[in-house]
Amino acid sequence: MNILQRRKINENISMSNLAQKLNELEKKIKTFTPDPKYPHDPFIKITLEKSIAAAKEGNYGVGAILVDKNGKIVLKGHNKLFKPYSRSDLHAEMDLLNQFEDKFKGEKSLKDFTLYVPFDPCPMCLCRLIFVGISRVYFPIFDTDGGGVQILNKLPLAWKKMAKNCKFELVPCSLELKKIADFLLNKTWPEDQDLWRKIFNF
Ligand SMILES: [Zn+2]
Numbered sequence: 001m002n003i004l005q006r007r008k009i010n011e012n013i014s015m016s017n018l019a020q021k022l023n024e025l026e027k028k029i030k031t032f033t034p035d036p037k038y039p040h041d042p043f044i045k046i047t048l049e050k051s052i053a054a055a056k057e058g059n060y061g062v063g064a065i066l067v068d069k070n071g072k073i074v075l076k077g078h079n080k081l082f083k084p085y086s087r088s089d090l091h092a093e094m095d096l097l098n099q100f101e102d103k104f105k106g107e108k109s110l111k112d113f114t115l116y117v118p119f120d121p122c123p124m125c126l127c128r129l130i131f132v133g134i135s136r137v138y139f140p141i142f143d144t145d146g147g148g149v150q151i152l153n154k155l156p157l158a159w160k161k162m163a164k165n166c167k168f169e170l171v172p173c174s175l176e177l178k179k180i181a182d183f184l185l186n187k188t189w190p191e192d193q194d195l196w197r198k199i200f201n202f
Contacts (some may be wrong), residue, residue: 054078061188120147
């Protein structure tokens with residue numbers, strides 16, 4: 001499914017219905033109890049909370065969190081593609097990496113950190129994540145049409161070598177969380193974006 005088809009699917013959801021659905025999902029995720037069978041559930045839960053907050057702002061519904069080797073969440077980022085104004089670079093992963101670099105100013109590497117996102121990063125974010133040498137990127141579902149994981153084996157040689165240090169992995173989690181990630185992927189592209197409407201010829 002490409003971005004145009006996603007937009008078509010979105011036509012079934014008006015902005016007010018989307019706002020209502022996001023409120024429902026927000027409640028659902030707040031009361032969700034992580035299943036001990038799935039150790040990634042607590043992190044995916046927080047990633048989805050942040051993703052829903054991004055969608056409620058009028059951005060694409062993607063959040064990202066950064067977890068250190070002791071399991072502590074050190075940073076959270078979210079998509080800022082549309083609000084407060086159009087920024088083509090500010091995907092959730094980029095927002096988080098910008099925060100990390102501004103905070104640590106080159107004194108800390110991303111080795112030994114894990115980043116969680118609702119679905120696999122796009123090619124732009126995938127390349128930056130490889131370039132910064134992050135150890136692991138975990139997600140509960142694949143973005144089969146837009147996700148970057150499928151280009152890993154088509155990267156230029158030097159990038160393939162760098163990518164060996166970075167594990168992009170689909171991780172098991174509760175079905176309820178997967179369903180929310182799927183909604184965010186397919187239904188939260190906002191309808192009221194004239195610039196993007198022109199770019200993609202909606
Ligand atoms: Zn991206």
